[in-house]
Amino acid sequence: MPDIAWLRPDATTIVVQQLLAENARLRSALHGVQAELAAKDAEVRDLQARLKAQEAEAERLRAKAATPKKTPRNSSMPPSRGEKPQGDGKPPRRRRTGRKGSHRPLCANPTRVENVLAKTCPTCQADVSAVPQAPLETYDNVEIPPVEPIVTQVNLHGGTCPCCNNAFKAKPPEGLEPWTLFGPRLVAFVILLRQYGFVSFRRMVVMLQCMFGVTVSEGGLSNLLRRQVAAFKAQQERIRQDVLRGRQIESDETTMQVGKKRWQQWVFHHGLSCCFVAAMSRGKKVVEEFLAGVRPEVWVSDRLGSQMGWAKLHQVCLAHLLRTCQHVIDSGDVAFAWRVMALLRRAIWHHKMRDTVMKRLGKGAPAAFRHRINAEMDELLRDQQSHPAARKLRRSLVKARENLFVFLDHPAVPPTNNGSERALRPGVIFRKVTNCFRSEWGAHLHCGVRSAIETGRRRGIGALESIMLTIQGKPLLVTE
Numbered sequence: 001m002p003d004i005a006w007l008r009p010d011a012t013t014i015v016v017q018q019l020l021a022e023n024a025r026l027r028s029a030l031h032g033v034q035a036e037l038a039a040k041d042a043e044v045r046d047l048q049a050r051l052k053a054q055e056a057e058a059e060r061l062r063a064k065a066a067t068p069k070k071t072p073r074n075s076s077m078p079p080s081r082g083e084k085p086q087g088d089g090k091p092p093r094r095r096r097t098g099r100k101g102s103h104r105p106l107c108a109n110p111t112r113v114e115n116v117l118a119k120t121c122p123t124c125q126a127d128v129s130a131v132p133q134a135p136l137e138t139y140d141n142v143e144i145p146p147v148e149p150i151v152t153q154v155n156l157h158g159g160t161c162p163c164c165n166n167a168f169k170a171k172p173p174e175g176l177e178p179w180t181l182f183g184p185r186l187v188a189f190v191i192l193l194r195q196y197g198f199v200s201f202r203r204m205v206v207m208l209q210c211m212f213g214v215t216v217s218e219g220g221l222s223n224l225l226r227r228q229v230a231a232f233k234a235q236q237e238r239i240r241q242d243v244l245r246g247r248q249i250e251s252d253e254t255t256m257q258v259g260k261k262r263w264q265q266w267v268f269h270h271g272l273s274c275c276f277v278a279a280m281s282r283g284k285k286v287v288e289e290f291l292a293g294v295r296p297e298v299w300v301s302d303r304l305g306s307q308m309g310w311a312k313l314h315q316v317c318l319a320h321l322l323r324t325c326q327h328v329i330d331s332g333d334v335a336f337a338w339r340v341m342a343l344l345r346r347a348i349w350h351h352k353m354r355d356t357v358m359k360r361l362g363k364g365a366p367a368a369f370r371h372r373i374n375a376e377m378d379e380l381l382r383d384q385q386s387h388p389a390a391r392k393l394r395r396s397l398v399k400a401r402e403n404l405f406v407f408l409d410h411p412a413v414p415p416t417n418n419g420s421e422r423a424l425r426p427g428v429i430f431r432k433v434t435n436c437f438r439s440e441w442g443a444h445l446h447c448g449v450r451s452a453i454e455t456g457r458r459r460g461i462g463a464l465e466s467i468m469l470t471i472q473g474k475p476l477l478v479t480e
Contacts, residue, residue, distance in 0.1 A: 068330030074323050076302075078428070107140050147212050150183075152176060182224060186214065188467040190224060195449040196426075196463055198433040228471060229441050232448025235470040239451050240290065242273035248413065250300040251307055252420030253282050254428055257436035258443045265447060266290070267423045272478060274423055274454040276447035278440075282306060298413050301420070303400060315406040317417035318344050324393060331389040339380055340397065344404075347373055348415050351407055370408040377404065423454055452476065 072082040119129050154176050158169035193199040201218040208214040248270045256265045266277040268290055279286040284306045299311035302320050322344055328337035350369050357365050381398055385391045407413040437443045456466030460479040
């Protein structure tokens, strides 16, 4: 039998094999630990990146918190969106006692006078009918008569012509055509209730039924208004031509909702004419279409880019700049915005008191003031500012430098755009009350009605009369 003892592993070989196996196991464990460390390193890097992002967000929020909140005092935010004060903590003042009373003035031309004589004495019940009596108390009792609609039923007769054997029918009288279901006064009253009184169709149906005995559906009211779009568009075009014939135009815009889209309600006005336009944009295309190649001498508006560059001279609204200065002051600027605000207020005051200043100091006072205030503004804009908000204000003033004091050279030019904002205020109220329009023709009709009413008001014509003149196709002439 062969000797195989040499094939048997000795103790050293066994130990080596065990060490090699342990080494392989440790290497495998090391690879696992290294993979786990790599995953932990990736997680740490991700957490560090998230920490840096959160620190940047916290820094942004701190900077935002340090920025003053915009209010109607320091921005163009409307007063309705500002926070209302909750009181100053002071006790309420005592009501004044002993105030002189007032009463309703008596009617100058009463329809009927009722003379009531006393018959018996209220104390002893004696007959006083023969005693001379004088008026001791006089008051008015006001009542309105029942209103009944005037319904004209038109029968158009016809027959067969004995000459040509063709059928014929009488022509409807003027103003009583088949498509004129309602008279002009009723149509004007419906438009007044809707566009001037902000009455909904549902309430208008009830009002017409209760007040005048007129039965009409909501759809009928909608059709009634839709048929007047052409008449108000024609009146709107006449007013637009009147605006373009002037040497000065003031403009502004505000949002309006048409369906699910946001439109813009524009106003272009000056003097006795005011034209409103409904458009889908607030860009330059709207102004270009309104002007149709005409270029006025002076333009007054805010600093919106679409309203700039349409005239030889442009006056920016100083009221907007004053509110911007207030916002810069609230942001922490302690010098620049204060000086700018004082300068602008001086200019506005001088424009307001121009006649008084000329009477006191002579006709050359406005020119001297204009030269001085322009020199002060130029000197103020030369200095570089350290505060970020002040630097931004300085850049905007440098950009609009030539448009700041145009009103000092032309007294008829207002220093603010307050007239445009007042003209747009009824449209803003209409938007808040009715949530605007479901159709485009409704938006165009509203702008046409607003053009007629506002222009009529400036020309001494009442709202109802302005609407009736528009329905009848007549222009709004200036009354004496």
